[in-house]
Amino acid sequence: MAYKKIDAVDIAALVAICGQEQVKTKENINEDFSHDELAGVHVFPEVMVEPRTTAQVSAVIKYAYENYIPVTPRGQGTGLVGGAVAVHEGILLNLCRMNKILELDQATMMLTVEAGVLLMDIYKYVEPFGLSYPADPGEKSATIGGNISTNAGGMRAVKYGVTRDYVKGLEVVLADGTIMLLNGKNAKNSSGYSLKDLVIGSEGTLAVVTKAILRLVSLPARVVSLLVPFDDLNTAISAVPRLAMLKAMPTSIEFMEREVILAAEEYLGKKFPDKSAPAYLLLTLDGNSKSELDAAYSTAAEKCLECGASDVFIADTDERREAIWTARGAFLEAIKASTTEMDECDVVVPRDKIAELVKFTHNLQSEMNIRIMSFGHAGDGNLHIYVLRDALPVAEWHQKLDAAFAQLYARAKTLGGQVSGEHGIGFAKKDFLVASLGEKSIALMHGIKQVFDPRNILNPGKICQ
Secondary structure, three states: OOOOOOOHHHHHHHHHHHOHHHEEEHHHOOHHHHOOOOOOOOOOOOEEEOOOOHHHHHHHHHHHHHHOOOEEEEOOOOOOOOOOOOOOOOEEEEOOOOOOEEEEEOOOOEEEEEOOOEHHHHHHHHHHHOEEOOOEOOOOOOEHHHHHHHOOOEOOHHHHOOHHHHEEEEEEEOOOOOEEEEEOOOOOOOOOOOHHHHHOOOOOOOOEEEEEEEEOEEOOOEEEEEEEEEOOHHHHHHOHHHHHOOOOOOOEEEEEEHHHHHHHHHHHOOOOOOOOOOEEEEEEEEEOOHHHHHHHHHHHHHHHHHOOOOOOEEEOOHHHHHHHHHHHHOHHHHHHHOOOOEEEEEEEOOHHHHHHHHHHHHHHHHHHOOEEEEEEEHHHOEEEEEEEOOOOOHHHHHHHHHHHHHHHHHHHHHOOOEOOOOOOOOOOOHHHHHHHHOHHHHHHHHHHHHHHOOOOOEOOOOOOO
């Protein structure tokens, strides 16, 4: 499709909608807005609009629809697959100014927020009320709108699930500017197709999320983490299915190898509690009483030792947990800082296949003579694999990267996996999605896109296009 190039008339119309300060033309747009966190694709939008209200979002999108101008919604830009990059230029719709927490309804345990509210601010706001938002993606500076757009997962998914499990209602703007409320504060709903759940994970290609109603849970009174070293990764991963079956289910089961820990130490300038073993599991458990939690982590520790762990380190204070989880939260940035360039393969497989996939990455690293590092959410089978350029010439790097990704995604498919566990498809993974799902699934996605957005103005060039 040939989109209209933005001219002075369009700029004037957008200024009339949002105000001069909220409209930035190309020459005044910071370079950060041309890419996301990994910077795999660089494209400047023709104009960036920063609306403050849903009414402004609606008016901007309606104008774009009427004039065949592409619109790319964006939050903090913490994505890794180019989902918030304006690959067709046009309008970048920066929603970060829509950052108000609108209502805490303690009777229904639901929180209403605008799309630009940061994840860390949600946690901070609800905890004094004895409440928790359980979804726990690693990047706490991401917006809730971005989390919803990618159906973000995170560390607590083993027990608590992912973003979709906590979104009860959405205010969205459709491609023609229509504002809709999809569900609300209802505890359950069986009224036709779930349009809300269709929008979640659609990466702004079907509608633009402006507000969300989030389900909260009671804040656990106590939390403890276990750092569990193993002599080899296979033994560590083999323990995961047995740990996930515990009566007191862990909230998270993470895995990591020593080389990633060492990278985090160097990046943070802080010592990790233990780095003597080749592989580790990191477990977190929560409960509402000391006796309950003591029994839970004792059982988990015994199970770890029974499964071949060489030791179990208990982090039962805020200081000890912070030392471990600060390092875990820095893994991505630490790996990024250790090389000249990198790209991520975010795959999910059945959790009993994680060890096999990690072993495959080790073999691939040796065969291709390229550095590959990984870590991930062992409890839900989600592996983050990073292929690193280091000193490779650009042409050789791209050749090896393409070959490595093709083999990694193919291997994940043979293991019963999918091409994305939690980071979405965006621009970077489109071809791999087609290869994974097949033509019929992609055709159905095209049909859904056509119904929601017949002029293809909402985040074009993403997911299945």
